[in-house]
Amino acid sequence: MLDLQELDLNLDQVAHKRGVLPELAALTELAREKSAVDRELVTAETEVSDLQREQKKADSDVEQVKTRRTRDQERLDGGRVGSPKELESLQHEIGSLDRRIADLEDAELDVMERLESAEARLAGLRSRADDFAGRQAELESSRDAAAKDLDEQRASLTERRTAVATELPADLVTTYAKLRERMGGIGAGELVGKRCMGCRMELNPADLSRMAAADKNTVLRCEECGRILVRTDKSAV
Numbered sequence: 001m002l003d004l005q006e007l008d009l010n011l012d013q014v015a016h017k018r019g020v021l022p023e024l025a026a027l028t029e030l031a032r033e034k035s036a037v038d039r040e041l042v043t044a045e046t047e048v049s050d051l052q053r054e055q056k057k058a059d060s061d062v063e064q065v066k067t068r069r070t071r072d073q074e075r076l077d078g079g080r081v082g083s084p085k086e087l088e089s090l091q092h093e094i095g096s097l098d099r100r101i102a103d104l105e106d107a108e109l110d111v112m113e114r115l116e117s118a119e120a121r122l123a124g125l126r127s128r129a130d131d132f133a134g135r136q137a138e139l140e141s142s143r144d145a146a147a148k149d150l151d152e153q154r155a156s157l158t159e160r161r162t163a164v165a166t167e168l169p170a171d172l173v174t175t176y177a178k179l180r181e182r183m184g185g186i187g188a189g190e191l192v193g194k195r196c197m198g199c200r201m202e203l204n205p206a207d208l209s210r211m212a213a214a215d216k217n218t219v220l221r222c223e224e225c226g227r228i229l230v231r232t233d234k235s236a237v
């Protein structure tokens, strides 16, 4: 009976360990972090593609003004400008195009810098996402190994439990199982001295002397907790 109780407690422990594997908590935490990084990835990808578009636009703005500046310069160099007034106006335009080009090139540089830092951020997030995949695989394989080990322990304990239970009277095993279910996993306690190890209470002398008189095969119950009380060589009676 006590062997059965011990095997059942071992089985309870194995089942508990199986349910609270540290890898399970770590995987949950990892999934939470991963989904936060995934959200940041979407934002960073959008930012990069917006800035790429902005950069193309800035490039073409510069290009457009430069083309016009080149055309003006060619007219100036070609000596086809007739009047001094026309010459003055052309030189004036070239001056303002130069300023415009400088402004646009500043803007272009600014977009490039922002794009570079957005790309760096995106690369960092992608590498974090890759790390997650690696860590997840490691945790899963460690979880599977631990679960396999516990499953093997459970199988071997179950086998021994079956062997032990078969040797006991079926109705006793049923009573024990009901008590165990109701009383926190312990259905039978050893009588050590005058104490029931199920509830840790000492039995009163009247009950003890009644138990001492009982036949060895009589199933005793603790008067305090109701659990099956098992007499051994450690018992006072």
Ligand SMILES: [Zn+2]
Pocket (backbone or CB within 6 Å): 189, 196, 197, 198, 199, 200, 201, 222, 223, 224, 225, 226, 227
């Ligand atoms: Zn008791």
